[in-house]
Amino acid sequence: MIDLVLVSMPDSKVTDLEAAVKRIDSGSSIAMGLALEHAIPFAAGHELIRQGTDDLTLIGPISDLLFDQLVAADLVDSVRAAWVGNVSAGTGYNFRRAVEAGDLTVENHSNFSIALSLKAGAMGVPYLPTRSLLGSDIFEENDQLKATEDPYSGDRIALVPAIRPDWTVVHVQRASPYGDAHFWGNSGVMIEAANAADHTLVIAEDIVEPEVIKSDPSRTVITRDSVTAVTEVPCGAHPSPLAGRYNRDNDYYLDYAKRTSSQEEAASWLDEWVHGVSDRAEYMEKIDRDLGISDPTVAAEVEYGQ
Amino acid sequence: MVSESYTDRELMVAAAAREIDDGDTAFVGMRLPLIAFQVAVSTHASNALSVFESGVMRDEPASDFLHTMCDLPNLDGALSTTSMMDIMSRLQRGDIDVGFLGGAEIDRYGNLNTTRVSSDSGEIRLPGSGGACDIACLSQRTVILMPHEPRRFVEAVTYNTSPGYGDGGNWRDRESVPGGGPDTLVTTKATFGFDDRGEMYVDSLHPGVELAEITEDFPWTLKTTAEVTGDTISRTDPPSTTVLELIRKFDPDGFWTR
Numbered sequence: 001m002i003d004l005v006l007v008s009m010p011d012s013k014v015t016d017l018e019a020a021v022k023r024i025d026s027g028s029s030i031a032m033g034l035a036l037e038h039a040i041p042f043a044a045g046h047e048l049i050r051q052g053t054d055d056l057t058l059i060g061p062i063s064d065l066l067f068d069q070l071v072a073a074d075l076v077d078s079v080r081a082a083w084v085g086n087v088s089a090g091t092g093y094n095f096r097r098a099v100e101a102g103d104l105t106v107e108n109h110s111n112f113s114i115a116l117s118l119k120a121g122a123m124g125v126p127y128l129p130t131r132s133l134l135g136s137d138i139f140e141e142n143d144q145l146k147a148t149e150d151p152y153s154g155d156r157i158a159l160v161p162a163i164r165p166d167w168t169v170v171h172v173q174r175a176s177p178y179g180d181a182h183f184w185g186n187s188g189v190m191i192e193a194a195n196a197a198d199h200t201l202v203i204a205e206d207i208v209e210p211e212v213i214k215s216d217p218s219r220t221v222i223t224r225d226s227v228t229a230v231t232e233v234p235c236g237a238h239p240s241p242l243a244g245r246y247n248r249d250n251d252y253y254l255d256y257a258k259r260t261s262s263q264e265e266a267a268s269w270l271d272e273w274v275h276g277v278s279d280r281a282e283y284m285e286k287i288d289r290d291l292g293i294s295d296p297t298v299a300a301e302v303e304y305g306q
Numbered sequence: 307m308v309s310e311s312y313t314d315r316e317l318m319v320a321a322a323a324r325e326i327d328d329g330d331t332a333f334v335g336m337r338l339p340l341i342a343f344q345v346a347v348s349t350h351a352s353n354a355l356s357v358f359e360s361g362v363m364r365d366e367p368a369s370d371f372l373h374t375m376c377d378l379p380n381l382d383g384a385l386s387t388t389s390m391m392d393i394m395s396r397l398q399r400g401d402i403d404v405g406f407l408g409g410a411e412i413d414r415y416g417n418l419n420t421t422r423v424s425s426d427s428g429e430i431r432l433p434g435s436g437g438a439c440d441i442a443c444l445s446q447r448t449v450i451l452m453p454h455e456p457r458r459f460v461e462a463v464t465y466n467t468s469p470g471y472g473d474g475g476n477w478r479d480r481e482s483v484p485g486g487g488p489d490t491l492v493t494t495k496a497t498f499g500f501d502d503r504g505e506m507y508v509d510s511l512h513p514g515v516e517l518a519e520i521t522e523d524f525p526w527t528l529k530t531t532a533e534v535t536g537d538t539i540s541r542t543d544p545p546s547t548t549v550l551e552l553i554r555k556f557d558p559d560g561f562w563t564r
Contacts, residue, residue: 036360036390037376061359061390062436064374085433087336087374092433099431106431108421110439111359112394119391131398132443135469135481137421138435147482156482186361186376186387241378243387250373297382 001306012177013230017280020201020229021047024167029057031118031165031197034190037064037087038243039183041171041203043236046274046283049073059118059165061111061189064240065253068092071104072266073274078105080163082114088250089257094266108138113145113160115189120162121196133158168197170222171237173244174212175204179227182212182219185243191221199228205245207232216302235284238291246291312545314494315563316553317512318451319345320545321492322406325449329353330403331396333441336375337562338451339406344368344556345549357396359437361388367556394437397444400484405445407438407488408452411463414526415477415504416470416488418442418450419463435467442468447489454493456523471504478504495520497542501534510540 021044024030030048033040045066048056054075058067062083070076072094084106085092098104109117116128133139134147139158146159170190175181181202183190194200202222207230213220239249260266277283312320315338322342326332328351334343335358343356344367356364358375363386370379381387396402409418410432420438423430442448452458462473470488471477478487491498491506499509507529511517517539521528531537545553557563 035376037374038360038381062433081434082439083434083436090433095433096431100429108434110435111390111437112398112440115390115394131482131484132394132440135443135466135472135478135483136435136439137466138439140466184387185381186358186384186389188360188390191389192391241376241381243378243381248373248377253373293378 010178010224013179013224013227014177014207015229015231017043017047017203017231017233020231021051021053023199023229024048024053026053027055028053028166029059030167030169031059031193032169033060033063033066034168034170034193035186035188036062037248038186038188038241039171039190039237040064040066040240041169041236042066042238042240043233043280044169044201044203045070048075049270049274059114059163061114065092065256068094069270069274071095071098072260073270076104078107080107080109080114082109082111086253086257088253091257093257093261097263107142110136110138113138115192116160117163118189118192118196120160121164122192125162127159127161129157129159131157163196165193165197167199167201168193169201169203170194171203171242172221173204173242174206174208175202175230176210176213176224177207177230178210179222179224179230180210180213180220181222181227182216183221184219187221194222194226200226202227202230203233203236204230205232205234205236205242215304217304233280236280238284238287244293244296246293249287249289249291251289252287312550313564316545316550317542318492318494319553319563320549321497321542322449322451323349323549325404325490326351326354327403331355331357331401333357333397333402333405333445334375335359335406335437335441337408340372340375341553341556341562342406345552348552349549355385357393357402359390359393361390361393362386363388363393371556371558371561373561394440397440400444400446402445403447405441405448407441407448407450407468409450409458409468411458411460412450412452412491413460413463413470414506415472415474416450416491416500416506417463417466417472418468418470419465421465421467423464438468442470442485443483444485447486450488450491452491452493454495454520454523459524461525471500474503474505499531499534501529505529507531507534508539510542512542513544
């Protein structure tokens with residue numbers, strides 16, 4: 001074996017959450033909540049609210065609560081998504097109120113059209129074709145979606161244009177200081193979005209030695225060349241679940257639905273749960289619920305080597 | 307053995323479970339269909355698979371209650387936890403035998419609306435499609451579950467989120483919508499089929515429901531199976547004791563089914 005002697009090290013991208021989120025300018029487009037109800041970067045969303053980063057365009061397949069919270073904080077100009085609400089309770093009242101008042105522009109998608117948009121962005125192509133959408137009002141009312149004849153079969157087919165977000169924000173189990181991330185559990189459109197964006201912010205439960213990442217390269221879903229900053233925030237995805245780390249806090253979703261049906265109530269909820277806590281550690285102390293894994297499943301050992 | 311006492315939603319889950327054949331790959335999504343799959347794979351459909359747009363694929367029930375498809379019991383012991391692109395590609399290439407849908411509104415030709423509805427006070431915004439449009443366009447067939455409420459049955463949907471048979475006839479072919487379209491609608495009062503032109507007809511009535519009670523819920527003259535197949539309208543089978551026990555095992559507090 002060749003003895004490697006490294007005379008220099010790659011640059012660390014580690015920063016704290018406040019500094020990382022400060023890099024996101026008002027007016028940015030941000031993709032987040034990309035693994036659907038799983039691994040939603042709530043800590044980053046709450047920091048955006050604390051910093052008052054506004055005029056945002058939010059991009060995602062479904063948004064389970066997080067977009068509703070950013071809309072409640074009046075930071076959002078437009079949403080490009082397939083579904084926005086609260087999966088436990090149905091309605092996201094702030095999203096609904098803003099749309100009905102004409103304060104929020106919505107580009108309606110299906111889950112697949114958002115996935116294809118981000119995939120096209122990630123692949124560096126202007127669009128991708130699909131057999132979905134045709135016949136729906138999602139297709140009919142969006143001028144960006146086109147129908148064309150497949151030049152090979154002659155079939156009528158829909159085209160979905162690429163989306164390249166300014167920022168993609170993801171929450172993962174662990175990452176190296178260089179930005180290489182391990183993630184397990186369902187990923188939704190997270191990987192496509194990370195590769196489509198100009199900048200990706202990786203929020204990790206743990207920042208680990210680079211050797212940990214390289215010990216299992218098949219679990220690496222995002223690599224450092226796509227990553228702008230890395231931040232360690234334990235429980236940063238709460239109240240959403242994170243595979244192997246913590247369960248979904250369903251009571252929180254039900255409580256949010258009960259307490260945010262009017263604008264005044266939503267403001268008071270934000271005061272208590274976002275503005276009223278200085279950071280994630282204080283927030284988790286306030287949550288005070290046991291969401292830990294009671295019966296862990298340990299994966300069969302995997303060997304690499306040479 | 308037939309159980310004596312069950313809720314409307316438990317009956318819907320039992321009916322939905324019967325729509326999953328052994329060996330089917332079912333696109334399940336959330337709520338009642340999720341429980342229906344767990345019942346089906348535990349009883350008559352041990353070779354069925356479930357897929358979820360989050361990227362989860364399973365061959366057996368989750369070992370604990372699920373509020374959402376991404377709850378950890380649904381990920382734990384999954385066959386695969388992958389990406390949405392993987393799952394939607396299965397749908398697009400025609401590998402999904404049955405997809406489940408719901409909606410705020412349904413019309414005569416099985417088109418569904420989950421985007422926005424009109425009311426006296428103006429427009430009401432709903433959460434949107436999620437994966438429903440894709441399931442409606444691309445599944446080999448779809449099964450629709452909805453509470454039986456007259457306001458949900460409309461002549462034409464306000465917004466066609468998830469296409470059924472459009473305005474009927476060969477509409478899906480004309481619009482290049484490849485999947486098979488709606489096969490069955492299960493409400494809390496009856497089950498419905500769709501005729502050759504894609505028009506809804508009542509197929510079976512749930513126990514205790516009479517035809518006259520439901521026809522007035524529809525703003526058009528509702529067809530019955532007698533006009534379509536020549537058969538008389540049947541009674542929906544109530545859930546068996548075994549099925550009911552399973553539903554209550556998978557939803558022990560009745561969060562979704564009571």
